[in-house]
Amino acid sequence: MVKQARTYGGVSADQRRATRREQLLEAAFEVMALDGLGGLTIRTVAKQAGLSTRFVYESFTDLDDLVVAAFELAFRQMAATVDTAVAATGPDRRDKVSALVEALADFFLNAPAKGKLLSTKAYGHPAVAARRLARSEDVSRTYGALLHGLLADRTPDDPAIDLAARFLVGGFGETTTAWIQQSLPYPRDKFIHDNVELFLATIAAVERL
Template sequence: MTRTWAGTTLDDRRAARRARLLAAGLDLLGTGGSGAVSVRAVCRRAKLTERYFYESFTDREQLVVAVYEDVAEQLRQALIDAVPDTRAEPAARAEAAVTAAVELMVDDPRKGSVLLLAPVTDPALSARGVALLPAFAALVREQLPARLAADEREMTALGLVGSLSNLFTAYLAGTLKVSRARLIAHCVRQLAQAGS
């Protein structure tokens, strides 16, 4: 029999504490960068003791990677959900995908910072960004016309992911000074041209 306290099980309480720690990690990493994330700072933000931190994570690096992977999965799922119909016109698919990415990474710049800026400065994330590139390239590759040779589709997908990542990185860092609408339009045009 599972014991409950205040109507929740121990597993439920652990999951809730882990979610609070992840939310605190996202907030700190996404607004203050790598240097803002320490076990103590995360616990203070989550209003939990270090005991509960170590219940979920072995160290700061494991938390940082978990935050990154959680946001990356949110982006992957948002892109999949945005383009359910591969028969739609390339421009419509591109606009849906770019809008989903902007809503996740620009409208909540913490998430964009975690995905694109933090891997540049946090050693725990450097390899993760490289490791996730093929998964996002595969999503793009699936949208490209089947008439293209396999190697052409692969190179095009990798090139698009690299290009779009750099555009979003510059936009989030403030070095690309265009409107949100211009950013979306440019990204849509790149994807639609590749898929036509």
């Protein structure tokens, strides 16, 4: 006989576990914001979340599993932010590029711990290395789709589109990483403006290829 999970206050056991998991992931980002990835442990995450360590192990196999889950959550949040911003614009090339760059810049600026975990220079944790590579491919495809939408005369398998998308992923990823780590001293508006110009220049270059 299968034992039924209890419901308290109209909230099922599965819902409570899902809520705790989300709470623990956000706590992990808060720890990283204060102490960096090196300060992340099962105990520090549990303490930040105000939960027992047993709840951490209820949701995650170990610390590596938690870090990977945090990476995936940050990526989903970033992608949703960008998709929403770009979808809200019209067909104008500058408007679409500006929406993309501004959304990404503000995500990294407003959530620096998430940005650093996602950034191209945050290779220190082996558990997220493969995920970062896979998600970089996802971002390349997103950029490629944007370029195809702005360059409607190009064929779906045009290698120049793929080349430019990867160029933009690497270049913008590196500059954004340097920016949030404060090794690239740029005011927000100037950073967005100049990166928009670099994106547009790259798109114009593709038209000549």
